[in-house]
Amino acid sequence: MGKIGCLLIHGFTGGAYEVNPLARYLRETTDWIVSVPTLPGHGRNLHLEDAHAREWLAFAEEELERLWRYCDIVYVVGFSMGGLIATHLAIHYPVSKLVLLSTAALYINTGQIFRDLHVMVKDATRRRLHENEWFGHYKYKLLHTPIRATWEFRKIVLTTRPLLSQINVPTFIGQGLMDGIVPPKAARYVYDRIGTYQKKLYLSQTSKHLICYASDCNDLFGEIAFFLNCEDHPDDG
Known part of the structure; x- marks a missing residue:
């Protein structure tokens, strides 16, 4: 087998930090x-004022x-919007295997958001809101994401989602419940x-959106490594 490369693509309004734990594991x-x-x-x-979907692709x-x-x-490994970009690459280029993590083919999980907001309200009443990881992570994004950039994200979703049937390489799908x-x-x-x-479909019982930071992420990383190293990939969903 020749030299192997692995490209990891982060999500919308995110950065390399979203997938760095997996990258470190693979290295x-x-x-x-x-x-x-x-x-x-x-x-x-973030500098998304002049962002374009075609530029990201x-x-x-x-x-x-x-x-x-x-x-x-x-x-190719893609997280969230990066999963849709990874899908685009796998369809148009000879990618050998594909890993899709928390892929934003559908979005927003309102039920979980209300549960998270309930925790935030409890933290606020206890004057601990600054300690709430969910609040700190998304507050900056909400304040620095132009509406137009969100429409560019939607373009990625709407143009890629109909092409899923064209994926013909072994694919690992990971998702936090x-x-x-x-x-x-x-x-x-x-x-x-x-x-x-x-x-292969892998569901994490503990993961929120940042699946590479879940408490069971080492199990996920092991499954991904096994999948990428394995020559035979039966359908086990």
Whole structure:
């Protein structure tokens, strides 16, 4: 087998930090070239005023082509919106395997959001809101995400979702059952619609949206590594 590369793509309004725990795991357990680029306008500090869906897709294509300069085989991992971008790459380029985490084919999980908000209200009444991880993570995003950028995200969803049946490479689908952004049913939606019979569905009992930070993330990472290293991928959904 030739040199292997793995491209990890983060989500909308996110950055490399969203998938860095998985990237570290893969670097520590393999000799692969692991690439975790930051999409234009994204990162810890957001600059999404002039963001365009086509720019995000083109950037991901360039990063994929860069990996192929050094690798014979390339896997693509996508988180949230990055899962849709990864789907685009797998359909249009000879990607060997695909990993989709918390993929935003459907969104918003209102039930979980109300549960999270209830926790936030309790924290606020106890004057502990600043300690609430959910609140701190999304407050900045809400204040720095232009409406137009959200429409660009929707373009990614609306143009990619109808193409799921064209995926014909082995695909791993991971989803947190406590995700407040992407409803858990999105994972089954993707699983049922992708064209490949070589697919695996993994559900985390404890994970919210940032699945790479769940308390059981090491189990998830082990499953992903096994999937990517395995030559045979039976349908086990």
